[in-house]
Amino acid sequence: MLYKHFGSKQELFDLSILEPLDRAIAGLVERNSEPPETFDSTGDQVRAMTITFVRDLLVAMDEIGPLLIAALHSGNRSPLEAYRDLIEPYFETMSEVVETNLQSWSHQPFDPQLTSRMGFGAAFFITLSAQAKGEALDHDDVAEQIVSIFVDALHTPDAPPA
Numbered sequence: 001m002l003y004k005h006f007g008s009k010q011e012l013f014d015l016s017i018l019e020p021l022d023r024a025i026a027g028l029v030e031r032n033s034e035p036p037e038t039f040d041s042t043g044d045q046v047r048a049m050t051i052t053f054v055r056d057l058l059v060a061m062d063e064i065g066p067l068l069i070a071a072l073h074s075g076n077r078s079p080l081e082a083y084r085d086l087i088e089p090y091f092e093t094m095s096e097v098v099e100t101n102l103q104s105w106s107h108q109p110f111d112p113q114l115t116s117r118m119g120f121g122a123a124f125f126i127t128l129s130a131q132a133k134g135e136a137l138d139h140d141d142v143a144e145q146i147v148s149i150f151v152d153a154l155h156t157p158d159a160p161p162a
Contacts, residue, residue, distance in 0.1 A: 018086065020059075020060040020063045021090060023056070023060065024053070024057045024059070025093050025094065027053065027056050029093060029097060031052065031053075034100070039104060040104055040106075041106055041157060042157070043105045043151060043152075043155040043157070045104065046105045047147055047151045047152070047155075049101075050147045050150070050151050051143045051144060051147045052143075054119060054123060054142075054143040054146050054147055055139045057119070057120065057123040058123050058137065058139045058142055058143060061123050061124050061127035062127050062131070062137060062139075065124060065127045066131065068124070069128075072086075072087075090120070091113060091116045091117055091120065094112075094116035094119070094120070095112040098115060098116060099112050105155065106155060108154050108156055110154055115150060118150070119146065122146050123146070
C-alpha cells in the first residue's frame with residue numbers, strides 16, 4: 001500500500017531517511033567548511049558550531065531513528081552492507097569538517113573519525129531512547145550536554161593545536 005505513493009522502496013528510503021540526514025550534514029558542511037579566520041583559544045567558536053550541528057543531527061534522528069533501524073534490516077543486502085553503503089559516507093564528511101577546523105582551536109589529540117561516529121551514535125541512541133520511553137527530547141539541552149562531553153573534554157585552553 002505504501003509503495004504505491006512512491007516509485008520504489010529506494011525512493012521511500014531516500015525521502016524518509018537519507019533526506020533528513022543529508023540536511024543535517026549539509027548544514028554542517030555549509031557552516032563549517034572554512035576554518036575561522038582567527039585562532040580560538042577559548043574554543044567558543046568550535047563549541048558553538050558543534051552545538052548547532054549536534055542539534056540538527058538530533059532533530060534529524062527524531063525524524064528517522066526507528067526508520068533507520070528498519071531500513072538497515074530490509075532489502076537485498078545485509079544490515080552491515082546497508083550501513084557501510086548508506087551511513088558510513090556521512091562519517092567521512094563529518095570527519096573532513098572536523099579536520100578542516102582542527103587548527104583553529106586548542107585541543108588534545110583525537111581521532112576525527114572516531115569522534116564523528118561517537119557523536120552520531122550518541123544522537124541516534126539518545127533520540128531512540130527518548131522515543132522508546134515516550135519522552136520529548138529537548139534538542140538544545142541534549143546538544144549542549146553532548147558537546148560538553150566531547151568539545152569541553154578535548155579543549156586545552158591556551159595550548160597550541162595538536
